[in-house]
Amino acid sequence: MRVLIATVVTLSVGLVFAFAGDAKETAEKVEALKKKFDTEMADIKDRFEKATTAADRKSLQSEARELSIISARDALELAQDDPKGAAGFEAALFAVKRAGAFGAEKEVEAGAEFIAKNHLDNPQVKTVLPQIAGAGRAGQKFLQTVVEKATDKDARAVALYFQGTYEVEKLNDEDDAKAVDELIAKATDLFDKAVKESPEAKVSRRTVSKEVAEQMEALKAVKNLAVGKPVPDAEARGLDGKTVKLSDYKGKVVLFDIWATWCPPCRAMIPHEREMVSKMKDKPFALVSLSVDDEKDTLEQFLEKQPMPWNHWWDNGQESPILKKFRVRGFPTLFLIDHTGVIRHKWVGSPGNKELDKAVEALVEKAVKTKG
Structure with missing residues (x-):
């Protein structure tokens, strides 16, 4: 019996070290991917600055988009190697930010689903809400999940704020006065909830309360623009x-x-x-x-x-x-x-x-x- 127990303990310890080693290896791969991306993107930006024709600049924009999307996909693959760990979360964050910068909804949606499944209560979730919020219906679905299930009140407040801005965005395509009033009312309700949830939560470098105050001023000016x-x-x-x-x-x-x-x-x-x-x-x-x-x-x-x-x-x-x-x-x-x-x-x-x-x-x- 003692031999059996010792064997089980030995196996358990071995598995712990194995998992720790795998997580470390994944973290190193994520950092290597990020450094590779930064180096290649810096090169594209340098060539963009030196470009002399619109065609060259357009080509470089396409190259930057392709690099961002491919890097996001690579990061999402790495995230699966450490789904519950810090390396997996960092990989998913990177993927969402890089894909979000170029409106790649498929990759943003995949990253958002990974985060919702494995890291919804991580305080860093709120840092990618701006990118996820711009991913259409998939982004709005994620925001609603954060509002309903996240334990971090700051994350809930930021999610409510971006739900409000989503309604504001709809005003760009709406001319009917009644519909405009309805959208403004819906956005106002979400903004009010965001402030009540956590007025000091940060959206970028500013608080939710300040962002909401400016959004409300902007809504007042919608008809005047x-x-x-x-x-x-x-x-x-x-x-x-x-x-x-x-x-x-x-x-x-x-x-x-x-x-x-x-x-x-x-x-x-x-x-x-x-x-x-x-x-x-x-x-x-x-x-x-x-x-x-x-x-x-x-x-x-x-x-x-x-x-x-x-x-x-x-x-x-x-x-x-x-x-x-x-x-x-x-x-x-x-x-x-x-x-x-x-x-x-x-x-x-x-x-x-x-x-x-x-x-x-x-x-x-x-x-x-x-x-x-």
């Missing part, structure tokens, strides 16, 4: 650090361009915007660009290499309240405002040089005539 309505005022900082406002430009036609140095369509507009500013030099026109780059230095260094002789604002990158107030969902987003402060055109993505010129010239001509 329509073409033909007075533009809400916006306040930020110029590159000199001084406070600037859209209302400072009243009396001029304003092209309010919300962009980023890393956005290819935004960068493609720069040469024509430069021509436009030169052409409108002595006329009642102003081009105001708000950069959503994470760091102000990134914008300033870009401007040193790329002449952009007009008004530049920076306001905490993608954390800027202006993005919520103006319901920015893609880059570039452009508002063309007439000399009285009324929105006359809105575009998400470049409208094309001809359409932009025609719209600007018509409003500037009207502004000149009004001034006499």
